Amino acid sequence: MGRIKKKGTSGAAKNYITRTRAVKKLQISLPDFRRLCIFKGIYPREPRNKKKVSKGSTAATTFYYTKDIQYLLHEPLLNKFREHKTVAKKIGRALGRGEVGDAARLEKTHIPKIKLxxxxxxxxxxxxxxxxxxxxxxxxxxxxxxxxxxxxxxxxxxxxxxxxxxxxxxxxxxxxxxxxxxxxxxxxxxxxxxxxxxxxxxxxxxxxxxxxxxxxxxxxxxxxxxxxxxxxxxxxxxxxxxxxxxxxxxxxxxxxxxxxxxxxxxxxxxxxxxxxxxxxxxxxxxxxxxxxxxxxxxxxxLVDPEEDKEASTAAALVQVDEEGNTETIDTFEATAQDADILPQPQASSAEIASLFAPFTFYLSRETPRAPLEFILKAFGCKRVGWDGILGDGAFTTNESDPAITHQLVDRPSLPNESLPEVPDAPATIDDGAAVPIAQWPRSTMPGRTYIQPQWVWDCINQGKLLRPDLYAPGAELPPHLSPWVKAKKGEYDPNLPLEQQELEGEAEAFEDEEEDAEFFGEETTTNGKDHVMDALVDREPSVEVGEGMDIAGSEDESDEEDEEEDAAAAAEEWDGIESDGESDVSDDEAARKQHQRELEAEATGTVIEPTAPTTRSKNAAIRKKAEKKRREEEEERERQKMMLSNKKRKLIKRIEHGTKKRDVESETLRKKRRKIEKVKAAADAL
Structure with missing residues (x-):
């Protein structure tokens, strides 16, 4: 008969150790144990089965690998911690006896220094x-x-x-x-x-x-x-x-x-x-x-292969003419709306490193000096000046220095009437000619570019100098997007116009929604009280007060509402078939009425003048065509999913759920942007 194995001596129970046992094994305090684990890079572990590790207990316990604790037993810092504890006890005794000098001497000469x-x-x-x-x-x-x-x-x-x-x-x-x-x-x-x-x-x-x-x-x-x-x-x-x-x-x-x-x-x-x-x-x-x-x-x-590949691609795409002048780097544009986004060639790292080399920058007092100085110098700028109140080390503290080419300001240009009065500073004389004095926002220096700080970040992220007029003081800045997040197909991209990313019929649907909102909004504001009074007057005398109103806590009505919601949800699932039938009926009815009008006009001898289609009818036709196309695509996908297994069908369902959620978010953002653009257009028209 074999030897009976004792529980908790092998397997997972031996591979893990609790924090309490680890501290006792190392013979140090809990703060020193935490400190040592941080230095050595040892972290708690979560076992797969806590019952096996803790001998049937399910209490919340912190576990470590036993091998990690064995590894800590040979750490030289353990002796340092013990020496520190011994000296701390001596210092405590000296302070208890009132020997402050001995305590200071012990702390200065006997405290061990820890090196990592x-x-x-x-x-x-x-x-x-x-x-x-x-x-x-x-x-x-x-x-x-x-x-x-x-x-x-x-x-x-x-x-x-x-x-x-x-x-x-x-x-x-x-x-x-x-x-x-x-x-x-x-x-x-x-x-x-x-x-x-x-x-x-x-x-x-x-x-x-x-x-x-x-x-x-x-x-x-x-x-x-x-x-x-x-x-x-x-x-x-x-x-x-x-x-x-x-x-x-x-x-x-x-x-x-x-x-x-x-x-x-x-x-x-x-x-x-x-x-x-x-x-x-x-x-x-x-x-x-x-x-x-x-x-x-x-x-x-040691160069990144991807970066080296991008640099070689960019160098190959630079075209040189007969005179030796280089042109700009080619860009690849998609030929269709639904086409994939092609990777664009980028400039070499040497060109980006000297992006701001030819310029001299001046930082106004309201701009963040530390990050701007670091970024500008990291991308080639050798001359960065700022106001003397921001600190030492500036290339120039004179805002009127003619060598300054770009000035970063974060304040809008205000009219002189709204600014407080200050005494005029005397103009400096240089070789007998008066040098103009610039003091933003009161005056500007001719030939100098005034921009907002975001221009610096957008330039380095895109690897080129952007238009400074888009970042002028007081101007509405372009969207500042993360350079590590690339726009995916179907997602909202603030840099692209709405026409390039919106779905077919989406703009027309938004116009109809706006018209309906304006119409019903005016009707409810003007006739809201009249409708309420008419409803009260037309009420039958037999109806008691409160009858027909929703009563909180009514279980029957809540059950009925739930049933109605379920029925509505079921109806939405079958809308692909029913909507087609309704659309066909409405088209046949419209054609029949049009044919009846033509017969009546022919019998009476009158001529029917063709009426110009309204904007609403055009939008309805476009939306109808887009909805029909989307229904056909959805039906085709459903037919394809019928051929898959149940496991793959569930996987596709989860993917479609995430895709629909993303589409809804993108559509919401496009609607917000369309409203903002509409308000801006109305303001510009005024």
Whole structure:
């Protein structure tokens, strides 16, 4: 006879361990256990059968893999946690005895310092692995960089996050790795491509942050401690790959004056390509050593195959004439309304990187300086100025500088009568000629383009310079859409006109609905009281008060209403057959009446003058034709579904349910847009 196996010693019960048992096994406190799991990347697991794991119990319990806990037993940080606990006990005893000096000495000299370098190397064996996991790290670091200093968020942590985020932004500016950005309700999304890896992170707006009491900053602080270490490693590797000294020089005085990006000064190692000492201007072309150059060439060759394919396609589509002038890139347009959307060729990354290189921008006081400065410099702009009140580091603080080509404003142009009076500033003299002074919105500078900030984001997302007149101050801006969401066939697209995306007969149906709404609206407003009074007067005397009215809580009437709704739903299912019959009867009746009128006119000798069809009759004919076509397509689909199995039929039913839901949403959006366009047309006509 075989040995009887004891319950809970093998299988799922052995593969999982509860959190309480794990804490006892590691001999640390629960906060230290959570901190250690965050550092090591170990998370709770959900077993398939909780009864087998917890020996028949169904209580809510947190489980971990037993192998993960065994892995934590050999972690060097466990000794650090125990040493910290021992020193904390000594500090507590010293404070209890009133020995404040001894407590301060113990805290300064005996508190163990925790380093996470070995954990970074364990979790990310290659640099590409670290880049793939950089999304959450950047979002958390940028979040803490914009938080106010509180007792839960120390100022040292905020300063560290600000320094690391600015260093990463400087790398994106030098390497031109930024690709797209989007303004959302949560904040500003950025996407960069580094060594073929797409990195997407979120930066909150610089509003006054009000942190609630339900936020566990201890857990978030643990993540920030790990992410700052990771980002420090990544920044060092990125800087050295392009020949820059890390960390860059930091000007504390400029940072106190609000310099931010301008407080960092980049330096290159070795000599430049022309044989002179490297400077900040040619830091991106520095040659450091043979080993570093080989690493840089290796990084440069790591290009996304899709991006390389798009670049080669775009280069092939650029046509060159006999004189050597290049034309614009070809675009592919659909030949039919229901045709698939063809992928359009895009400009190369080198052209997009120098999108704003020829321009000099000036940021008005009401515009967000930090994101605009970062985006403009990341796409080639070398000269960005702003008002001195926004901080240090501007190319120019003079709004009347003639070198400025574009000025970003976020205020509408108001008449001078509505503006408060200010003393006129004296005009500056340059070589005996008075230089005009521009002060928006009182006056503008000739030859300067005034645009709203959204123009910058839309230009980089589309990879080209858009028309600035569409983004003029006070103008209604085009829709700002996410660059990562592509319009699918059948969905509403704000960039396309309604004629290209609406269904057949939809516009005519909307016109008829508007006419009916206007007609019945006027009738009810003018004769509403008369109809009510007529109904009361014409009521029979035998009818008691309240009779014929809906009574709340009547079960019989509710049952009857439910039956009527079911009958109506069943009738809608058979409307394909009945509607065809009704339409045929109505057509035959109309033809019969027309033939009768012709016979009467022939007998009396009169001539029937042809009447011009009205707009409503035309719309009715178009809608009728479109409905007939849709019914035929629906019948054809039903016939095809009859040949399928029950499983595939249910799958198609679920797909059609989602498609109908999407069509209803798109139709609702098109109706809203049609109403807005109608109101605008009426306003323009006035």
């Amino acid at each position: 370098d070995h954990i970074i190397k364990e979790r990310y064996p290659t640099f590409v692995d670290a880049l793939r996991d950089l999304d959450d790290a950047l979002s958390m670091v940028f979040l803490f960089a914009n938080l106010p200093s509180t007792q839960h968020v120390p100022s040292k942590t905020i300063a560290l996050c600000q320094r690391l985020s600015h260093e990463f932004e400087h790398y994106l500016i030098v390497s031109h790795s930024l690709r797209k950005s989007f303004l959302s309700i949560k904040g500003i999304y950025y996407q960069a491509t580094i060594q073929g890896q797409d990195i997407l992170w979120l930066v909150p707006y610089r509003f006054v942050q009000r942190t609630g009491g339900d936020i566990d900053f201890r857990i978030m602080g643990t993540f920030v401690e790990f992410y700052t270490t990771l980002l420090g490693f990544v920044n060092f590797r990125l800087y050295t790959s392009i020949g820059l000294v890390y960390p860059p020089k930091f000007n504390a005085k400029s940072d106190e004056l609000g310099g931010e990006l301008g407080a960092f000064q980049l330096e290159g190692k070795g000599i430049s390509t022309n044989g002179e000492p490297a400077t900040n201007s040619d830091a991106s072309t520095v040659i450091t050593s043979a080993e570093a150059q080989a690493e840089a060439d290796k990084v440069a060759n």
